[in-house]
Amino acid sequence: MDFEPKILGIACNWCTYTGADLAGTTRLKYPQNVRTVRVMCSSRINPSFIIRAFQLGADGVLVGGCHPGDCHYGTGNLYARRKLAVTKKILEFAGMEPKRFRVEWISASEGKKYAEVVEEFTNDVKALGPQTKFKIRKD
Amino acid sequence: MSRIGVFVCHCGLNIAKTVRVSELAEFARTLPDVVVAEDYKFMCSTPGQELIQNDIRKHNLDRVIVAACSPLMHERTFRKVIENAGLNQYLLSIVNVREQDSWVTEDEDVATTKAKALINGAVFRARLLQPLVSRFIDVNPDVMVVGGGIAGIQAALELADTGKKVYLVERSPTIGGHMAQFDKTFPTLDCSACILTPKMDAVLQSSNIELLTYCEVEEVKGFVGNFDIKIRQKARYVDHDKCNACLACTEKCPGRGVSEWDEGLVKRKAIYIPFPQAVPQKPVIDRENCTFFKKGKCRLCEKVCEQEAIDFEQKDTFREVKVGAVILATGYDLMDTKPLIQYGYGKLPGVHHALELERLFNSAGPTSGKVVMRDGKTEPQSIAILHCIGSRDKNNHEYCSRVCCMYSLKFAHLLKEKTHGDVYQLYIDMRAPGKGYEEFYNRLVEEDVKFIRGKAARVTDKTDNPDHAGKLIVEVEDTLTSQFVTIPVDMVVLSPAMKPRQDAKDMARLFNLSTDKYGFFMERHPKLAPLSTMTDGVFIAGACQSPKDIPDSVSQGTGAAAEALTIVVKDKMELEAATAIVNSAACCGCQNCVRVCPYGAPMFNYEKNVSEINEALCKGCGLCAASCPASAIITRHFTNDQVMAEMEGLMEF
Numbered sequence: 196m197d198f199e200p201k202i203l204g205i206a207c208n209w210c211t212y213t214g215a216d217l218a219g220t221t222r223l224k225y226p227q228n229v230r231t232v233r234v235m236c237s238s239r240i241n242p243s244f245i246i247r248a249f250q251l252g253a254d255g256v257l258v259g260g261c262h263p264g265d266c267h268y269g270t271g272n273l274y275a276r277r278k279l280a281v282t283k284k285i286l287e288f289a290g291m292e293p294k295r296f297r298v299e300w301i302s303a304s305e306g307k308k309y310a311e312v313v314e315e316f317t318n319d320v321k322a323l324g325p326q327t328k329f330k331i332r333k334d
Numbered sequence: 335m336s337r338i339g340v341f342v343c344h345c346g347l348n349i350a351k352t353v354r355v356s357e358l359a360e361f362a363r364t365l366p367d368v369v370v371a372e373d374y375k376f377m378c379s380t381p382g383q384e385l386i387q388n389d390i391r392k393h394n395l396d397r398v399i400v401a402a403c404s405p406l407m408h409e410r411t412f413r414k415v416i417e418n419a420g421l422n423q424y425l426l427s428i429v430n431v432r433e434q435d436s437w438v439t440e441d442e443d444v445a446t447t448k449a450k451a452l453i454n455g456a457v458f459r460a461r462l463l464q465p466l467v468s469r470f471i472d473v474n475p476d477v478m479v480v481g482g483g484i485a486g487i488q489a490a491l492e493l494a495d496t497g498k499k500v501y502l503v504e505r506s507p508t509i510g511g512h513m514a515q516f517d518k519t520f521p522t523l524d525c526s527a528c529i530l531t532p533k534m535d536a537v538l539q540s541s542n543i544e545l546l547t548y549c550e551v552e553e554v555k556g557f558v559g560n561f562d563i564k565i566r567q568k569a570r571y572v573d574h575d576k577c578n579a580c581l582a583c584t585e586k587c588p589g590r591g592v593s594e595w596d597e598g599l600v601k602r603k604a605i606y607i608p609f610p611q612a613v614p615q616k617p618v619i620d621r622e623n624c625t626f627f628k629k630g631k632c633r634l635c636e637k638v639c640e641q642e643a644i645d646f647e648q649k650d651t652f653r654e655v656k657v658g659a660v661i662l663a664t665g666y667d668l669m670d671t672k673p674l675i676q677y678g679y680g681k682l683p684g685v686h687h688a689l690e691l692e693r694l695f696n697s698a699g700p701t702s703g704k705v706v707m708r709d710g711k712t713e714p715q716s717i718a719i720l721h722c723i724g725s726r727d728k729n730n731h732e733y734c735s736r737v738c739c740m741y742s743l744k745f746a747h748l749l750k751e752k753t754h755g756d757v758y759q760l761y762i763d764m765r766a767p768g769k770g771y772e773e774f775y776n777r778l779v780e781e782d783v784k785f786i787r788g789k790a791a792r793v794t795d796k797t798d799n800p801d802h803a804g805k806l807i808v809e810v811e812d813t814l815t816s817q818f819v820t821i822p823v824d825m826v827v828l829s830p831a832m833k834p835r836q837d838a839k840d841m842a843r844l845f846n847l848s849t850d851k852y853g854f855f856m857e858r859h860p861k862l863a864p865l866s867t868m869t870d871g872v873f874i875a876g877a878c879q880s881p882k883d884i885p886d887s888v889s890q891g892t893g894a895a896a897e898a899l900t901i902v903v904k905d906k907m908e909l910e911a912a913t914a915i916v917n918s919a920a921c922c923g924c925q926n927c928v929r930v931c932p933y934g935a936p937m938f939n940y941e942k943n944v945s946e947i948n949e950a951l952c953k954g955c956g957l958c959a960a961s962c963p964a965s966a967i968i969t970r971h972f973t974n975d976q977v978m979a980e981m982e983g984l985m986e987f
């Protein structure tokens with residue numbers, strides 16, 4: 196059987212989560228490997244969430260927020276952008292394949308973009324195979 | 335130990351077609367702390383709601399999970415449901431198995447597995463949910479309407495009628511919008527001015543409306559119930575308090591500017607009112623074209639003004655306005671057809687766009703209502719009206735602009751009335767859905783108008799046929815006869831797309847709205863909340879949401895007024911309780927939270943050396959929590975533990 200990656204999604208309520216809903220309302224079809232946690236703002240995301248997701252066995256983590264400048268809370272995603280850029284560097288430093296972590300700005304009207312990003316990311320992660328580096332095995 | 339109930343909705347077949355709902359309920363029953371799990375056809379219906387409430391009582395539930403549509407759709411509904419059964423509304427988790435599951439795959443196994451993972455995540459999170467107490471704040475009773483076209487006017491008048499104070503902000507020197515440019519309106523052909531100007535006057539007369547023309551929104555702070563909006567009053571160089579509207583100044587002025595009102599067909603004075611019925615009747619000086627501002631001398635207007643109202647020193651001024659709700663009714667722009675070089679607009683003088691023709695029809699227009707060529711005297715003997723210019727066109731605007739078929743028919747009728755010429759309609763499809771619209775079309779078919787089904791390919795003045803010399807040649811494939819035809823005419827009228835305002839994106843940013851893929855303001859829900867936006871307390875009406883005719887814009891204006899009223903009639907309103915709090919024992923005093931918060935909610939208590947959060951200002955975004963190096967800030971309802979537990983549940987499958 197093909198390897199089906201497990202991907203954790205974290206999406207902000209106002210843009211990316213709404214955009215993902217729009218993909219549904221317009222009945223776009225895309226791979227269903229992403230399981231999404233909704234937060235109010237991408238700025239809520241603590242870098243430890245990302246690391247924890249990998250520890251829990253996520254093969255990839257996809258974060259979505261409003262386009263910089265369009266944050267529902269004004270400046271939240273600007274902080275998120277910096278914080279997540281550093282997180283990515285740290286992950287890479289710790290040996291994580293860079294393609295397992297992706298941050299995308301997807302607005303409420305970009306249902307199509309959401310579906311495309313998920314499809315592309317799922318394929319990228321699939322190509323990398325299971326993530327074992329950070330995963331904590333349960334015994 | 336909690337007692338969780340899981341309720342799986344079929345949503346008719348919307349969910350049940352791809353997700354095996356009974357298997358899902360069965361699965362839920364095996365999860366820790368779940369004491370009951372059921373599936374039902376429509377959870378949001380009355381029987382569905384009762385099912386949940388009965389189970390809460392029967393099984394003594396203390397957490398409820400509803401697997402149904404998106405939380406953005408019905409979270410509020412189900413919060414009420416559990417609250418009415420005695421549970422705190424925050425002890426609810428919605429699992430989105432429709433928009434983000436059953437609708438986006440056709441594979442049953444895939445959809446069902448994903449749904450299981452999502453429910454598992456929700457159960458993990460639900461166990462850690464805490465009851466929260468809602469807060470209430472005072473609501474400012476006033477409303478702001480931005481845009482004084484027909485939609486905004488209607489909204490303002492309705493609100494004023496209920497006794498509410500309204501600020502009507504209009505960027506041009508007069509209200510009226512596009513409708514004020516028209517002569518007649520379809521399908522009834524009633525005179526535009528006769529139905530619009532009384533409304534404009536009513537705005538002026540209303541003691542509840544404060545009319546702010548020549549003004550723009552500069553900055554928006556606050557939120558639903560308590561917006562704080564900074565307005566820029568652009569310098570008019572005329573003191574409107576002193577001006578008595580005698581308009582002697584406009585007669586003497588030697589400066590000339592392009593008349594926006596007449597679509598550039600003629601010039602207007604540099605000190606002007608846009609058109610004779612403008613509201614207010616007081617002039618402004620267009621600085622760019624004013625002789626004094628350009629050359630340093632003139633001041634003729636000042637000399638003739640007995641009121642001493644001219645003030646060349648005037649500057650833009652700013653004021654803050656506080657309101658509880660906002661209605662945006664900023665309308666549309668007509669697409670610029672110059673870039674579509676195949677139609678020759680701007681190069682071939684006989685080619686006009688639709689608004690130019692409106693002005694030619696208008697008795698208050700540049701030709702006093704005569705339809706003539708650009709020379710100002712020759713009556714066209716033949717006119718072709720070209721539909722769908724830039725609309726229904728993948729290279730420009732994919733959407734249908736909805737009103738062009740109808741106003742093109744109106745044009746044909748008026749051209750028949752005002753000229754002796756032949757009139758051609760070149761259309762792709764005739765779209766006339768609306769009360770009395772199909773009948774209007776049938777009427778025109780009888781009026782000897784020549785209908786050709788086909789989109790014009792090109793307009794040119796080059797021809798080998800000596801009979802056609804001096805004419806404009808319209809080339810089109812008649813798709814009913816599959817023949818390529820050329821039509822020689824004197825005048826061509828383009829019916830261009832209605833598009834979002836040039837600055838719609840800036841407005842969207844100011845008010846935190848989303849725009850659709852074309853740039854129109856996006857509604858909260860296309861069917862159920864067409865006038866609301868994702869920003870609570872900000873509503874939209876008229877053509878700023880999508881192309882619309884006057885009847886629809888007026889209905890929306892009234893509707894938006896009612897929506898705004900639902901907020902401002904209340905003295906107090908409930909706020910999200912999901913705010914952040916500081917665990918002062920853990921706070922290290924770094925003040926990161928104080929620096930990052932966009933709302934100024936965290937404040938540093940210098941006595942205790944810890945941060946404290948002002949709940950009334952906190953919007954619950956969670957930025958401070960994620961920025962706190964000591965993990966001392968808790969974003970309620972989205973705590974670290976809750977988020978991580980949900981992740982754990984999700985990743986188990």
Ligand SMILES: Cc1cc2nc3c(=O)[nH]c(=O)nc-3n(C[C@H](O)[C@H](O)[C@H](O)COP(=O)(O)OP(=O)(O)OC[C@H]3O[C@@H](n4cnc5c(N)ncnc54)[C@H](O)[C@@H]3O)c2cc1C
Nearest residue numbers: 481483484485505511512519520665666876877882883884
């Ligand atoms: C050629 C033509 C003919 C038409 N004929 C008909 C007809 O016969 N019958 C019919 O039913 N419909 C007709 N329509 C459609 C009609 O124009 C619209 O339905 C109507 O004008 C929409 O009203 P509105 O108030 O939404 O927008 P608008 O009329 O565009 O008014 C918007 C107002 O908001 C102001 N504004 C914009 N941005 C800002 C800002 N940032 N701040 C402050 N103020 C701002 C503008 O200055 C303007 O006054 C026609 C359209 C065209 C193009």
